[in-house]
Amino acid sequence: MLTVHHLSNSRSQKILWLLEELDTPYDLKLYMRDENLSAPQDMKALHPLGTSPLITDQGETFAETGAIIDYILRHYGQGKLQPAADTLAYDRFMEWMHYAEGSGMFPLLLEIFCKMSDDDTRQLTQIARMQAAKHLGYIESALAGTDYLVDNRFTAADIHVSFVGETAGQLMSLADYPNIRGWVARLHDRPAFERAEQKGGYFGAATPP
Numbered sequence: 645m646l647t648v649h650h651l652s653n654s655r656s657q658k659i660l661w662l663l664e665e666l667d668t669p670y671d672l673k674l675y676m677r678d679e680n681l682s683a684p685q686d687m688k689a690l691h692p693l694g695t696s697p698l699i700t701d702q703g704e705t706f707a708e709t710g711a712i713i714d715y716i717l718r719h720y721g722q723g724k725l726q727p728a729a730d731t732l733a734y735d736r737f738m739e740w741m742h743y744a745e746g747s748g749m750f751p752l753l754l755e756i757f758c759k760m761s762d763d764d765t766r767q768l769t770q771i772a773r774m775q776a777a778k779h780l781g782y783i784e785s786a787l788a789g790t791d792y793l794v795d796n797r798f799t800a801a802d803i804h805v806s807f808v809g810e811t812a813g814q815l816m817s818l819a820d821y822p823n824i825r826g827w828v829a830r831l832h833d834r835p836a837f838e839r840a841e842q843k844g845g846y847f848g849a850a851t852p853p
């Protein structure tokens with residue numbers, strides 16, 4: 645059975661949520677962050693990156709949220725939560741899947757790293773904020789007149805990209821982004837999200853990196 649190595653209040657909540665949506669059984673191993681909010685040594689022993697999420701399946705351990713979502717959809721999804729592969733919707737779906745960690749998270753992580761630094765990072769923080777505004781504006785406009793990112797139906801891309809909206813909400817006001825706020829609230833209302841939170845512990849996002 646697939647094992648999810650779940651670090652408290654981290655991206656691996658997305659993997660629990662995905663598995664709950666798919667009704668796929670899994671073993672859950674819980675890990676707590678250390679005093680520096682890093683993953684504990686036990687996770688580093690599993691994979692050179694030691695970051696969360698990690699999954700182990702068939703004796704192999706994998707990192708990276710997007711790759712893990714793709715793995716689970718291919719091995720356990722039975723075509724659910726993603727468009728058919730030969731459609732334009734699938735190409736858009738993949739665009740969002742790569743976007744989440746490839747671009748969307750970057751300015752938010754930059755701001756978090758600036759907060760962690762003792763140096764004067766005001767200029768860098770300002771750049772991070774400008775970049776974040778660009779990305780939040782992009783997601784906001786993609787959600788205009790639609791409940792979900794792809795084809796107005798819930799897919800794993802919503803699960804993956806929601807971490808950008810949640811993390812941004814912890815760092816700054818989302819008053820100018822009503823579509824993002826409504827979308828995140830809609831996603832958090834899903835029974836599978838709530839089940840994942842019950843099993844994995846409270847998920848407030850933005851304790852990262």
Ligand SMILES: N[C@@H](CCC(=O)N[C@@H](CS)C(=O)NCC(=O)O)C(=O)O
Nearest residue numbers: 654655682683695696697708709853
């Ligand atoms: N791009 C990676 C980022 C992984 C990552 O940085 N995860 C954070 C938790 S949300 C983490 O493991 N932090 C603790 C650490 O790096 O020790 C992914 O999507 O899996």
